[in-house]
Amino acid sequence: MDKKADIRGTREWAVAEVNCSRGCPHGCRYCYARYDQVIRRQLIPEADWLKCCDLPGEIDKSRPLYDGQVMFPAAHDIIPENLESCVKVIGKLLGAGNRVLIVSKPHLDCIQRLCREFYDCRDRILFRFTITARNAEILSFWEPGAPVYQERLMALRSCYERGFITSVSIEPMLHREDVVQMVYELLPYVSHSIWIGKMNRIDTRVSRVNAQFDKEIERITLGQSDQELRLLYEELGHEDKIRWKESVKEVLGLPLATKAGLDL
Numbered sequence: 001m002d003k004k005a006d007i008r009g010t011r012e013w014a015v016a017e018v019n020c021s022r023g024c025p026h027g028c029r030y031c032y033a034r035y036d037q038v039i040r041r042q043l044i045p046e047a048d049w050l051k052c053c054d055l056p057g058e059i060d061k062s063r064p065l066y067d068g069q070v071m072f073p074a075a076h077d078i079i080p081e082n083l084e085s086c087v088k089v090i091g092k093l094l095g096a097g098n099r100v101l102i103v104s105k106p107h108l109d110c111i112q113r114l115c116r117e118f119y120d121c122r123d124r125i126l127f128r129f130t131i132t133a134r135n136a137e138i139l140s141f142w143e144p145g146a147p148v149y150q151e152r153l154m155a156l157r158s159c160y161e162r163g164f165i166t167s168v169s170i171e172p173m174l175h176r177e178d179v180v181q182m183v184y185e186l187l188p189y190v191s192h193s194i195w196i197g198k199m200n201r202i203d204t205r206v207s208r209v210n211a212q213f214d215k216e217i218e219r220i221t222l223g224q225s226d227q228e229l230r231l232l233y234e235e236l237g238h239e240d241k242i243r244w245k246e247s248v249k250e251v252l253g254l255p256l257a258t259k260a261g262l263d264l
């Protein structure tokens, strides 16, 4: 078995992934979960992806103690419509003694609810907010239904100020020209790490429906070229909280993770 192939994507962060919904109104155009569930496995029609439906069997079931950090969610997000279900699942994971990595394009109200609910477990929760760009036009093209930058920043700051462990995922990096300035705006509210990664498998996961897509894809591709990634490493490589996803490590010749869930 190819060991390297096992430690890609979310395996760099967690030994297991837990989900309790299907579909996501954020509608990100690069979404792997949509590609996997709508196109590859055809579990739901395209038109239903933007609705978020609970998976009842996943909400009330008991959870084991995993042998490392567990990620929730990985194939949907935490939104007002499924917040109570998410609270239940996170509660069960924490109740079993797990360390939980909560990954989200955060809705401030949802995150504040989680902070209140799980304050006493904050040493076993790592929040990781996906903040891919600051530019409103770019965000509304690629992530049309997700919270705006300011809301994500406020969620990050609010968790940090409450004493939770905080991190950011800039994956995919949507705005190369602004990423360094964005990192320096976010760093004061990050206690753990900022991960930077490429948009992967653009040709299979992003459906090009008009000329604007072609233009945007060309812009993203140029921004994550080998040359740009090397320049970015020169600009940010000295920051101890910066982590490079496997897609970038390969270009830079950095060692790949050898074990799942190390989050390093």
Ligand code: SF4
Pocket: 024, 025, 026, 027, 028, 030, 031, 032, 033, 034, 074, 075, 076, 077, 105, 146
């Ligand atoms: S927030 Fe995540 S699950 Fe939802 S559409 Fe975007 S990438 Fe997919």
